Amino acid sequence: MTTASETTQVQLAFDELGTPLRDTTFVVVDLETTGGSAEQDAxxxxxxxxxxxxxxxxEFATLVDPGRGIPPEIVSITGITDAMVSAAPTFEHVLPAFLEFASGAVFVAHNSGFDMTFLKEACKRYGYPWPKPAVVCTVKLARRVLTRDEAPSCRLSALAQLFHARTTPNHRALADARATVDVLHGLLERVGSIGVQSLEELMDYLPEVTATQRRKRGMAAHLPEEPGVYLFMGPREEVLYVGTATNLRRRVRQYFTASETRPRLREMVALASRVDFVTCAHPLEAQVRELRLLSAHKPSYNRRSRNPNHSWWLTLTDEPFPRLSVVRTPRPGALGPIRSRRMADDVVLALQEVTGIRPCTQRISATRPTGKPCALAELHRCQAPCAGRQSVEEYAPFVVTAQELVAGLRTRPLAELASRMEVLAQAQRYEQAAVERDRLAVLVRALDRAQRLGSLAALAEVVAARSDGKGGWLFAVIRYGRLASAGVAPRGVRPMPVVAQLVAAAETVLPSDDPLRGASPEELGVVLRWLDQPGTRLVQTSEPWWQPVRSAGRWRSWLARAEAAVPRQRTTSE
Structure with a gap:
């Protein structure tokens, strides 16, 4: 870990801060409209x-046919009449040409909220993606730069007169845009004299940035432009916040600009005394290191630190008539990890439904059952072992079914539940069919995730590679689901010697006997997602990476159709 000292005394070179203003392309835009509502006017x-x-x-300028009459009060302001726009193109035809003209530029407008709202609405209406440009509002900038004595009014006409604009604004789009150019240049000269020389510095100078944020921007001076993990340190050497970045300097600088508006993190920046960092070979290593640092330090400003043990597991109890129990600690044969207690309870209900495992929580003696049948027995949903109506031997197949379903050795119970759902749907009992569908979806999702994570965690070693997009390779050595080593082979470097070095230097991992071999569910999930990305190649494995033929993976296509049918439930159950 690299520690910076006296970071607040470091002055960044202007070129290090981002794009110099002299090299920034601005498109100054002005619109004339039939009214003030982007949804109703044109x-x-x-x-x-x-x-x-x-x-x-x-320059880009054209009249536009609004497709409606222009109100008299607007005509009196702009001088644009219905006759003038009758032969003009509609904005549907103008918009693509303007977007091409303005591509890659910073947008500037006087009272930019008005113009940007109309442009965004037009993109939405005509099916064009909004380019999400950086936007500079000359009204906001003027209020930040000029005193009340200098500029009692920030109207375009007043500012154009103040900065001796070569064009007098007259409520016509091109003339107003030309006048705004001169106002922009005048304002940039003002901010340049106080050290604002880059686009990022200009955005940083807006009023939304607190004095503390602006004062501490030097904390990013020592950070490299490489992927890694950054740690905001507090006055007592405590870790306040941990994050990852593909470019450490650029990401950390954002905490000191107008782009950071979250009060919680502004408060964190105010407390921070420095920023430490760990450079990483590539983003996967950064994500894994972030998880490990979060677990080790539990920073108070990371939301994920508030509930670090958020995985749940389902296990069968050790008694003559086992039942399903929701636990925090994984055990051999347990089903998990499951992200929330609510989801775990839903999976319990689904497993009970498809396997016949008893839903009650009482302990039942194998020799002297003393209970009384409950309502579930009357509904034929339980065979009442509590009342002696079912022996240990008769109950045992239900336990085996549950164990084989979790292990990926049986999927018939899933098919039976799906058949019941279809029967209910054909009988037009749609609400009950939907309940069965949702129950099956919850179970398939939990089983598939558990089996996929478990199959990766069972491998003693996997070496995987991804292209870095520049002719080189990113490597990861994974042992029992943990990232044991990471590295890169840049273009021109032979990759296999790099792989050999990474394997030789990789962390030694000793597995446990739980379903994930002791790996963190969060880290295992991050690694699996990296491996699942298109383009990832397996360089070598200690043994074949496989899943049982009867695993829940066979039901992924059904699950995709079910989730597409009820998109809201997809978000709540994941």
């Missing part, structure tokens, strides 16, 4: 000027 004219380094690169 655009009548658009004007835009593209500038970089004080030089005009191009």
């Amino acid at each position: 655009i009548t004219e658009i004007g835009a000027v593209k500038v970089r380094g004080g030089e005009v690169l191009g």
